[in-house]
Amino acid sequence: MKVWVYGDNVNTDLIFPGKYTYTLKTEADIAAHALEDLDPTFAKAVHPGDVIVAGRNWGCGSSREQGVTSLKWSGVGVIIAESFGGLYFRNCINQGVRPIVLSGLTELLKTGDQIEIDGDTVLVGDQRFIAPKLPPSVQAILSAGGLEPMLQRRFQASTTI
Amino acid sequence: MTGFTFAEKVLAQHAGVSEAHVGDVLDVEADVMFSHDNTAAIRKIFQQLGAPGILHPERVVFTLDHAVPAPSTEHAKNHAEIREWVKQQHVEHFFEVGRGICHQVISEEALVLPGQTIFGSDSHTTHFGWLGAFGMGVGRTEMAALWATGQLWIRVPEAMQITLNGKLQPGVTAKDIMLEILGKLTVNGSDYRSIEFTGDTLASLSIDERPVIPNMMAEFGAMNAYFPPDQVVFDYLAERGAKDYTPIYPDADAVYQERHAFDVSQLEPKVALPNQPDNVVALGEAVGQPIQQAFIGTCTGGRYSDLAAAAAVLKGHKVKIRCVIIPASQQVLLQAMKSGVLTDLIEAGATITTPGCGPCMGNHMGVPAPNEATISSGSRNFKGRMGTADAPIYLSNPYVVAASALAGAIANPQEFMS
Numbered sequence: 001m002k003v004w005v006y007g008d009n010v011n012t013d014l015i016f017p018g019k020y021t022y023t024l025k026t027e028a029d030i031a032a033h034a035l036e037d038l039d040p041t042f043a044k045a046v047h048p049g050d051v052i053v054a055g056r057n058w059g060c061g062s063s064r065e066q067g068v069t070s071l072k073w074s075g076v077g078v079i080i081a082e083s084f085g086g087l088y089f090r091n092c093i094n095q096g097v098r099p100i101v102l103s104g105l106t107e108l109l110k111t112g113d114q115i116e117i118d119g120d121t122v123l124v125g126d127q128r129f130i131a132p133k134l135p136p137s138v139q140a141i142l143s144a145g146g147l148e149p150m151l152q153r154r155f156q157a158s159t160t161i
Numbered sequence: 162m163t164g165f166t167f168a169e170k171v172l173a174q175h176a177g178v179s180e181a182h183v184g185d186v187l188d189v190e191a192d193v194m195f196s197h198d199n200t201a202a203i204r205k206i207f208q209q210l211g212a213p214g215i216l217h218p219e220r221v222v223f224t225l226d227h228a229v230p231a232p233s234t235e236h237a238k239n240h241a242e243i244r245e246w247v248k249q250q251h252v253e254h255f256f257e258v259g260r261g262i263c264h265q266v267i268s269e270e271a272l273v274l275p276g277q278t279i280f281g282s283d284s285h286t287t288h289f290g291w292l293g294a295f296g297m298g299v300g301r302t303e304m305a306a307l308w309a310t311g312q313l314w315i316r317v318p319e320a321m322q323i324t325l326n327g328k329l330q331p332g333v334t335a336k337d338i339m340l341e342i343l344g345k346l347t348v349n350g351s352d353y354r355s356i357e358f359t360g361d362t363l364a365s366l367s368i369d370e371r372p373v374i375p376n377m378m379a380e381f382g383a384m385n386a387y388f389p390p391d392q393v394v395f396d397y398l399a400e401r402g403a404k405d406y407t408p409i410y411p412d413a414d415a416v417y418q419e420r421h422a423f424d425v426s427q428l429e430p431k432v433a434l435p436n437q438p439d440n441v442v443a444l445g446e447a448v449g450q451p452i453q454q455a456f457i458g459t460c461t462g463g464r465y466s467d468l469a470a471a472a473a474v475l476k477g478h479k480v481k482i483r484c485v486i487i488p489a490s491q492q493v494l495l496q497a498m499k500s501g502v503l504t505d506l507i508e509a510g511a512t513i514t515t516p517g518c519g520p521c522m523g524n525h526m527g528v529p530a531p532n533e534a535t536i537s538s539g540s541r542n543f544k545g546r547m548g549t550a551d552a553p554i555y556l557s558n559p560y561v562v563a564a565s566a567l568a569g570a571i572a573n574p575q576e577f578m579s
């Protein structure tokens with residue numbers, strides 16, 4: 001998996017500019033402006049399956065959901081950061097994008113490098129990092145692809161029993 | 162060993178774990194979940210989920226307050242759908258048109274108590290910190306999930322402590338404290354933390370003023386806010402028949418990521434200029450700004466003490482511009498009627514309308530024309546907030562709003578008070 005490496009305190013304005021929040025509606029349009037003010041090369045070069053690796057407090061600032069969905073619709077399914085803005089973390093889970101809290105990766109990696117993620121293990125070269133476990137209920141939301149699909153599945157299952 | 166913040170304690174307790182630490186993710190049980198005119202929209206999402214029904218209808222509260230009485234057929238249909246849902250789901254805590262604004266009504270009905278959790282599909286749910294409860298705003302999908310499961314997952318937030326010391330001068334209110342905090346720490350200051358207050362100012366604030374600060378913690382970006390509940394709160398609840406609860410207090414050695422202290426004893430009235438609530442200046446710098454409409458109301462600034470403050474300024478004078486006054490609830494209206502405050506307001510030429518949100522978010526009952534300026538006792542002055550894009554909004558305390566109604570421009574209340 002290819003990584004995109006960023007620093008500390010990247011706020012949601014840098015991830016998705018506020019000026020677009022009410023004008024852009026389609027998934028493709030929103031994805032096309034992801035990280036535009038931080039890294040103009042990102043939206044053009046990102047591939048499905050790429051991973052963001054960031055420092056402290058990724059996604060601080062406003063509550064806008066596009067901070068998560070612009071990356072999700074760009075194909076990013078995992079974001080690794082030393083810590084996350086509280087509301088951003090919440091939006092990640094509810095949108096089905098996996099947030100992994102891990103320190104020490106930004107020093108080892110630069111944009112374009114490869115890592116492997118296998119379950120809870122993150123492999124950087126020959127170094128292994130273990131992602132902290134999420135509680136089962138939150139893991140279930142992620143595995144289902146977000147809050148709404150998770151509940152749909154749960155209640156579908158309960159009615160077909 | 163270090164101690165725990167309020168947020169850590171209340172969330173641990175409601176998740177059934179012995180300890181919670183910042184960053185832990187917990188499934189938290191909701192004591193109360195409420196929605197307002199957005200209930201019908203949440204019902205649509207809920208129906209997608211396939212859940213058999215609301216799991217705990219006795220913990221659910223609906224209020225009709227955002228556009229009441231219905232200003233259009235569309236609004237009326239929305240209300241009708243909600244009433245139908247109330248019947249289907251056997252929701253007992255349903256408050257009809259005119260009862261008041263959700264946050265005020267839930268407080269008056271003592272539906273949420275110290276140490277409890279309350280989730281609302283409204284960003285000002287931080288309001289309930291005034292009772293020492295954990296109040297958090299949620300999205301519509303999250304509210305649908307709460308109806309279905311009674312729980313919500315939460316990442317235990319970092320906390321910030323704000324100490325308020327000193328007693329306010331006459332004519333200075335909790336609103337001014339709040340604007341001072343926003344002016345100094347900005348709308349991004351909180352970053353979704355638990356904002357926990359302490360200091361000797363809290364005890365000196367009246368019941369009506371206390372909610373102003375936790376309420377406007379939404380403008381600060383807080384997850385929740387907290388005032389340590391004291392005898393004044395316990396008495397308020399006892400009058401309303403609520404006795405059975407256990408308040409939660411943070412430990413003296415709780416870990417706060419940031420601490421701020423304000424001495425409010427020399428604080429002067431403040432004004433937030435358009436278009437952000439942290440665009441704050443001293444009243445003197447705003448005096449003279451022409452105004453076309455004065456508005457006293459909302460969950461922030463429409464309680465009895467706000468109306469009484471307005472009356473103290475307006476009594477014996479006549480307003481120069483339109484002055485819309487909307488009590489936050491029927492009880493506030495009744496109290497103002499019984500005390501004579503209502504008479505003073507009406508004799509001064511103010512317009513009194515149905516308890517509810519009124520023009521706060523631009524639905525009706527005081528939408529400005531383009532380029533008309535409003536001064537409001539509410540909480541938000543974003544561009545277009547009151548329904549018209551190019552109509553600037555100034556925020557201040559109720560004395561200043563009333564004085565501005567008399568002057569037709571932002572004015573110092575001292576000019577009109579003997």
Ligand code: SF4
Pocket residue numbers: 227262263283285459460461517518521522539540
């Ligand atoms: S009064 Fe205004 S801020 Fe308060 S709940 Fe109503 S619309 Fe929201």
